[in-house]
Amino acid sequence: MSSISLDLGESSEPSGGLLKWLLGRKSETRTPGVREELSRDDRFMMRHGAMVEDICEFLARAGLDPIPDHYELAWLYLAGASSTQRHMIEAHMLEHGGISPVHASGLLDVMRNAISERELAAMVEKAKSDINEAQLTADRSGQDVANFGAALGVSVDSLSNPDAAREAVAKLQILTQNMMERAAKAEAELKERSKAMSQLKSRLVQSQKQALSDALTGLPNRRAFDLQLDEAIEVAHETKQPLSVAFCDIDFFKKVNDTHGHAVGDRVIKHVAQVLKNCAGAKAHVARHGGEEYALLFENMNASLACDLLNSARARLDAKRLVAKDTNVSIGEVTISCGVATLQIGETGASMLSRADQALYEAKNTGRNRICIAP
Numbered sequence: 001m002s003s004i005s006l007d008l009g010e011s012s013e014p015s016g017g018l019l020k021w022l023l024g025r026k027s028e029t030r031t032p033g034v035r036e037e038l039s040r041d042d043r044f045m046m047r048h049g050a051m052v053e054d055i056c057e058f059l060a061r062a063g064l065d066p067i068p069d070h071y072e073l074a075w076l077y078l079a080g081a082s083s084t085q086r087h088m089i090e091a092h093m094l095e096h097g098g099i100s101p102v103h104a105s106g107l108l109d110v111m112r113n114a115i116s117e118r119e120l121a122a123m124v125e126k127a128k129s130d131i132n133e134a135q136l137t138a139d140r141s142g143q144d145v146a147n148f149g150a151a152l153g154v155s156v157d158s159l160s161n162p163d164a165a166r167e168a169v170a171k172l173q174i175l176t177q178n179m180m181e182r183a184a185k186a187e188a189e190l191k192e193r194s195k196a197m198s199q200l201k202s203r204l205v206q207s208q209k210q211a212l213s214d215a216l217t218g219l220p221n222r223r224a225f226d227l228q229l230d231e232a233i234e235v236a237h238e239t240k241q242p243l244s245v246a247f248c249d250i251d252f253f254k255k256v257n258d259t260h261g262h263a264v265g266d267r268v269i270k271h272v273a274q275v276l277k278n279c280a281g282a283k284a285h286v287a288r289h290g291g292e293e294y295a296l297l298f299e300n301m302n303a304s305l306a307c308d309l310l311n312s313a314r315a316r317l318d319a320k321r322l323v324a325k326d327t328n329v330s331i332g333e334v335t336i337s338c339g340v341a342t343l344q345i346g347e348t349g350a351s352m353l354s355r356a357d358q359a360l361y362e363a364k365n366t367g368r369n370r371i372c373i374a375p
Helices: 016-024 040-062 068-080 083-096 101-113 117-158 162-211 222-239 253-260 262-280 303-318 349-365
Strands: 002-006 243-250 285-290 293-299 320-324 329-332 336-342 371-373
Touching (some): 068 083, 068 101, 222 243, 222 285, 243 253, 243 262, 243 349, 303 320, 303 336
Parallel strands (some): 336 371
Antiparallel strands (some): 243 336, 285 293, 320 329
């Protein structure tokens, strides 16, 4: 049995002095009538004190420890979240009385990856502007061609008069030169607009890719999995081919976080993700469904074949013992529990996922480190 060292890098815990300053800093007593120059900290607090208080109040309501990721979540919630995201977070806190560290990690991934409404609006406005400018350029080019044609007709008519021929030829040369210059300018403008539109398209594609990816593991996220599942179910119903899904959950993950810290927890999540991805290969799709839970989609595979693949992943995890590289402290055995369900005739995705979730619940409650198949 081999061991794997998890390189934790530098500690992400903030210093006690910073926390004291953020959470407990009070204004110093100043002597009345004595003018003192404001320190940089004082100027900062005057500008941002309200936001600091709001962040601390959010962390207190959510029951989250004051660590960098949680500060970032609070900041995004207060300053960058869409109304839908804020409602989702508020509803979760109302239902659960706060936010768990694992759920906070999932929320942070979603909010980091989501393109903001303001950014999207700006990109749409930029696209409109580029399209309008391109249309104006095309309109000007069309008008230039019409004007050139009219002027050319007049000049050609003038050629029938020998006395006006020399003047007409000179005008034609000037008209032709002007037309060539305007055509070149229009071409350059259209190329510039085309380049801007291509850059905007690339940015939108990248934003879409980020919106469907999990920042921590690089796996597809829950949204991407749901989209792929909907397509796979439609195909399975049409072709009558089997389709299975599985939920996999890291056993005793809270204990790992509580004992070794969130940095180690993140690396355990990444390790399990890599093992599942390697075992799945091209045979199955793996996504991080949230927190320490993964979802797998097995096209053209029944529950038995899906279990074979999952057992391969369990065996690889069982063969490793994880060690925190910087402290050399053993993290111990990391195992997963899984629930598998196969699509039934006429069944919806929500129903199949619910059965897989119930099977996972059974695996958790009958000993863990095992796979249960939904009836």
